[in-house]
Amino acid sequence: MSILKADHLTIRFGGLTAVSDFYLDLEEGELVGLIGPNGAGKTTVFNMITGVYHPTQGEIYFRDQKITRQSVDKITALGIARTFQNIRLFANLSVIENVMIACHLRIKSSVLSAAFGLPSYLQEENYIREEAEKLLKEVKLENFKNYVAGGLPYGEQRKLEIARALATHPKLLLLDEPAAGMNPQETKELMAFILEIQEKYKLTIILIEHDMKVVMGICKRILVLDYGKTIAEGNPEEIQHNPEVIKAYLGVEANYA
Amino acid sequence: MKGKKKDYLLLKIATIFLVILFLFIAQRSFDAYILRILNLSGIYVILGVSLNLINGFTGQFSLGHAGFMAIGAYASALLYMSPELKEVNYFIAPLIWPFSVIQVPFVFSLIFAGLLSAGVGFLVGAPCLRLKGDYLAIVTFGFSEIIRVLFNNLQSITNGPLGLKGLPTYTNLWWSWGIAIFTIWFIKNLVNSSYGRALKSIREDEVAAEAMGVNLFYHKVLSFVVGAFFAGIGGALLGSLLMTIDPNSFGFAMTFQIIIIVIVGGLGSIAGSVIVGILFAILMEVLRAVESPMNILGLKIPGIPGMRMLIFSILLMIVVLFFQQGLMGTREWSWEWLHHKLTRTKKELEEGS
Ligand SMILES: Nc1ncnc2c1ncn2[C@@H]1O[C@H](COP(=O)(O)OP(=O)(O)O)[C@@H](O)[C@H]1O
Ligand SMILES: [Mg+2]
Numbered sequence: 001m002s003i004l005k006a007d008h009l010t011i012r013f014g015g016l017t018a019v020s021d022f023y024l025d026l027e028e029g030e031l032v033g034l035i036g037p038n039g040a041g042k043t044t045v046f047n048m049i050t051g052v053y054h055p056t057q058g059e060i061y062f063r064d065q066k067i068t069r070q071s072v073d074k075i076t077a078l079g080i081a082r083t084f085q086n087i088r089l090f091a092n093l094s095v096i097e098n099v100m101i102a103c104h105l106r107i108k109s110s111v112l113s114a115a116f117g118l119p120s121y122l123q124e125e126n127y128i129r130e131e132a133e134k135l136l137k138e139v140k141l142e143n144f145k146n147y148v149a150g151g152l153p154y155g156e157q158r159k160l161e162i163a164r165a166l167a168t169h170p171k172l173l174l175l176d177e178p179a180a181g182m183n184p185q186e187t188k189e190l191m192a193f194i195l196e197i198q199e200k201y202k203l204t205i206i207l208i209e210h211d212m213k214v215v216m217g218i219c220k221r222i223l224v225l226d227y228g229k230t231i232a233e234g235n236p237e238e239i240q241h242n243p244e245v246i247k248a249y250l251g252v253e254a255n256y257a
Numbered sequence: 258m259k260g261k262k263k264d265y266l267l268l269k270i271a272t273i274f275l276v277i278l279f280l281f282i283a284q285r286s287f288d289a290y291i292l293r294i295l296n297l298s299g300i301y302v303i304l305g306v307s308l309n310l311i312n313g314f315t316g317q318f319s320l321g322h323a324g325f326m327a328i329g330a331y332a333s334a335l336l337y338m339s340p341e342l343k344e345v346n347y348f349i350a351p352l353i354w355p356f357s358v359i360q361v362p363f364v365f366s367l368i369f370a371g372l373l374s375a376g377v378g379f380l381v382g383a384p385c386l387r388l389k390g391d392y393l394a395i396v397t398f399g400f401s402e403i404i405r406v407l408f409n410n411l412q413s414i415t416n417g418p419l420g421l422k423g424l425p426t427y428t429n430l431w432w433s434w435g436i437a438i439f440t441i442w443f444i445k446n447l448v449n450s451s452y453g454r455a456l457k458s459i460r461e462d463e464v465a466a467e468a469m470g471v472n473l474f475y476h477k478v479l480s481f482v483v484g485a486f487f488a489g490i491g492g493a494l495l496g497s498l499l500m501t502i503d504p505n506s507f508g509f510a511m512t513f514q515i516i517i518i519v520i521v522g523g524l525g526s527i528a529g530s531v532i533v534g535i536l537f538a539i540l541m542e543v544l545r546a547v548e549s550p551m552n553i554l555g556l557k558i559p560g561i562p563g564m565r566m567l568i569f570s571i572l573l574m575i576v577v578l579f580f581q582q583g584l585m586g587t588r589e590w591s592w593e594w595l596h597h598k599l600t601r602t603k604k605e606l607e608e609g610s
Contacts, residue, residue: 105470
């Protein structure tokens with residue numbers, strides 16, 4: 001079943017066409033890689049899917065429902081979550097609060113029952129806390145739960161962002177360069193972790209990544225963007241031998257192409 | 258863990274008992290001057306904590322508190338004043354019906370003041386909080402000025418610049434501090450709840466908050482409307498305490514006072530707003546001396562009105578320059594903290610003996 005369909009998306013910023021005619025039909029359970037040089041338009045694709053930007057042309061369907069002009073929080077509630085390339089944690093709040101905030105969209109108690117501390121609310125609060133603790137255990141951050149999020153090392157912040165995204169209960173997870181700033185050992189662990197959560201939560205994932213090793217290692221299908229255009233699509237084998245891709249990456253990552 | 262919970266309960270009961278005892282003794286035996294300062298403290302606490310919800314916890318900069326206070330003060334006065342008192346006050350243009358004939362108990366006038374303020378808060382806040390960007394400061398500043406001008410001109414409702422005089426003093430320590438404690442309790446619960454975390458996430462990073470499913474508009478309006486509600490009640494209490502209100506006493510200077518309390522106490526610290534709110538009320542009275550004519554070493558200095566605000570402004574600048582986070586930062590008091598302090602001193606005492 002198709003979970004996401006990006007139907008010929010084009011977006012212009014003034015004179016610049018950041019993404020043109022982007023097409024992606026994503027099957028449930030896929031792990032797709034989105035690669036391309038800096039400024040190719042990868043993050044912009046994420047921003048369109050999550051409703052941060054509205055495409056100039058084209059439509060987006062999530063499980064056959066049109067979400068093109070929905071607000072960001074509604075799209076998240078429908079089941080699309082993301083992480084950010086330039087980490088955007090709630091830096092002054094604690095690690096566990098970061099995750100608990102992402103559980104807020106499921107809260108049923110009214111604001112008054114929360115402010116008056118009614119039992120029905122307190123029960124929900126407990127439930128949220130337990131879930132957040134469970135997620136933190138999964139990314140091995142449970143010992144840091146009361147630390148200020150902004151004080152964590154870089155790699156841990158990236159993991160916290162993933163835990164926070166998972167707390168929204170997504171069906172589709174968009175990871176924007178999750179391995180950026182990680183050392184090779186951390187990167188290896190991250191790859192295993194991505195596969196693990198995909199399995200566990202039955203996720204469909206789109207992965208933007210600069211580290212070709214990561215993408216080639218875990219993605220069955222890869223899309224390559226260059227100057228906003230999709231210049232290649234296929235499995236890792238095909239992508240590695242695609243002359244267009246080699247040209248786009250020439251010099252930079254030639255050893256992988 | 259069980260024992261601790263029981264300790265907290267005891268601590269809460271003891272604190273509540275002590276507070277009630279203090280209010281009881283104070284209300285019965287303190288002189289009018291001290292009572293006035295204590296009442297003002299309670300009111301400043303209500304105003305500071307409620308503005309902190311908007312400016313400190315949600316990160317939306319409102320400059321509209323005086324406007325909501327004016328609405329609360331007038332709305333309640335129109336309800337609790339007796340018809341005879343209204344007739345005496347409105348001698349230029351008579352008060353319009355039905356305000357001219359109704360009179361309700363103080364408590365209902367307070368609730369109405371809060372609800373009306375909250376309703377107006379919604380109408381003012383909703384349009385600009387829908388937009389991205391910091392329009393709130395400008396819009397609320399304008400709103401406050403519009404209220405002032407409007408109230409100066411609606412002769413047959415507000416009595417215009419003459420204001421309302423001889424208001425009955427219903428405000429006593431039970432009202433001012435009772436409501437102050439309720440405000441602290443309510444807003445503390447709110448900011449520590451899931452809704453409060455959502456408000457703080459907006460302050461931290463709007464883009465990330467929205468991406469995590471936080472409805473920005475709903476939560477910003479929520480915080481603004483709750484803040485306006487308590488500002489309205491604070492204004493109502495102030496009117497009945499001072500016994501006289503006029504539109505110009507709810508100018509920008511009034512909002513500025515509350516802003517000082519919030520910033521000096523710490524944006525995002527309820528404890529900070531409480532401490533500084535109380536100190537502010539005391540200092541406002543103590544520093545009254547600097548505005549009266551002085552004679553220093555034979556040098557005659559005439560009274561300079563506004564001198565107190567000058568001092569407070571300098572204080573504000575010092576705090577902003579040297580304690581960016583305010584006196585309390587985002588630190589709070591909690592029952593745990595108090596329990597910890599008490600048990601520690603107990604232990605130290607035992608060890609000492
Ligand atoms: N809000 C915006 N306004 C103007 N230009 C933008 C905006 N967002 C992205 N762009 C431009 O779109 C292009 C693609 O950016 P981006 O999607 O961030 O690239 P990538 O993630 O592939 O490195 C860049 O040239 C960038 O400058
Ligand atoms: Mg990018």
